[in-house]
Amino acid sequence: MVNIIWVTMTVIGILFAIANGTMDDVNKAIFSGAKEAVTICIGLISVLVFWLGLMNIAKAAGLLNGLSKLFQPLVTKLFPDVPKDHPAMGFILSNMIANLFGLGNAATPMGIKAMEELKKLNNNENSPSRSMITFLAINTSSITLIPTTVIAIRMNYGSEAPTEIVGTTLVASFFSTMAAIMIDRYFYYRRMKKGGGRK
Template sequence: MVNWIWLFFIVVSIAAAAFTGRMDQVTQAAFDGAKNGVTICFGLISILVFWMGLMRIAEDAGLLKRLAKLLSPLVRLLFPDVPSGHPALGYIMSNMSANILGLGNAATPMGIKAMQELQKLNPRPDTASPAMCTLLALNTSSITLVPTTLIAIRMNYGSANPAEIVGTTLAATAVATAAAIALDRWYRRKQPPAKLIPPAYPHDNGLRSSGRSRSSGTAPPGAARPPA
């Protein structure tokens, strides 16, 4: 869908330039945009390497794991339909922790793994489950303590105080996260709860002993036998 939107913008822009006789400006803008993109990318490399190095040190020091533990009660509240102890919860907490610290490169693979684990619980594989929608909303509007990329861009353009946006960014992302959670809760109340696929248990190949006993006609251990 997004690709079609971009294609529409490009076609309309070129058509408008052709009808108004400004094709030379379109060509110049294309070259200038490509040049600015390369310049900005090379200018951000050293700054991003520095910040990502600092964040990697924080990650190796256990800061990410400690933050994930602090987020555990909140995650259980936001994802009540995910079974306790499911691997998806661990990936969700790691994704949220990385986003809070501005570790976008670390948050992306964790978010993908979380979605893959949530898909295993999804009773309708062709439709996103409520838990998947919640994760997407939180991942998009996550509270950010250190906006690394924005700070790097401001430094690249010679800002006198590139980190002065930390406070406003924190406030903006906090409001965005609160709005995302509120809308998510509202939509959850409108829809009936879906029955999740129970997680597989390694000792019985995905079936509980009670269910297997019923299917085989034998009572589970310790159960009273019916009178003959």
Template sequence: MVNIIWVLIFVVSILFAAINGTMDEVNKAVFTGAKEGVTICFGLISILVFWLGLMKIAEKAGLLDSLARVFRPFISKLFPEVPKDHPAMGYILSNMVANMFGLGNAATPMGIKAMEQLKKLNNNQDYASRSMITFLAINTSSITLIPTTVIAIRLNYDSVSPGEIVGTTILATLCSTVGAILIDRYFYYRRSRR
């Protein structure tokens, strides 16, 4: 369905440009946008490689395990049907820690592994379990302490102070995560009362 929407947008924009005689501007925008996209990607790659390297050092030093131990009691309450020593718990914690450091791309493989493990706990059913829904809500909203991708983009565009968004990012993502948990719990308890 999304592919059809994109094709329709593309066709309508080309027709609109042809009718209004602005096809040259569209061509210029396409090539400028493509060049800028590649430039941004290379800038993001360098920042992501740096932070992924730091995450690997933190993992080898035991910092991630320490953070996981700190969060484990709280996470166990959010996912009561997941055994504490189950691999899903480790993947959930790793995903959350990576998201905290703004490494959404690095968190994705761990999130996929967490969902696979949660599906196994759900006896490979075709519907999402309570834990899967909760994990998706938390992963989508996730608290971010260091928004590395946004800082990298701001650096690429020569921002005077690329890190000034850290405080507002922490506040905004804290609110979104608390909101996601509250909404998740509300619908869970509402559904279980029926």
């Protein structure tokens, strides 16, 4: 579906440019955009490699295990349907910690694995379970302590203080996560009430 949307937008844009006689501007934008994308990617790779390296050091030092134990009571309450020793719980915790440090690219594979394990717990049904919906809401909002990717982009564009967004990002992501949890719980209990207590 996403591919169809992108192709449709591209075709409409090209047809509009032909009709207005601005194809030269479109060509320039394509090539300059491609060059800029490569530059940004190189800058992002360097920062992400640095933070992923720190994550590996933290893992070897036992810091990530400590953070997992710290978050486990909270995660257990958020996902009461998931057994504590189930693989899904480990992937959920890893995903949350990666998002905490702004490593969205590292968090994505763990998020996919968490969803796969949650689907197994849901007997591989096509309809999402309570835990799958909760995880999606939290993963989308996700509290971010260090917005690594955004800092890297700001550095690439010559920001004088690329890290000045850390405080505001932490506050904004905290409130967005709290809002996501409250909305998730509201609709869950509303559905339970309508269904006579059935999940």
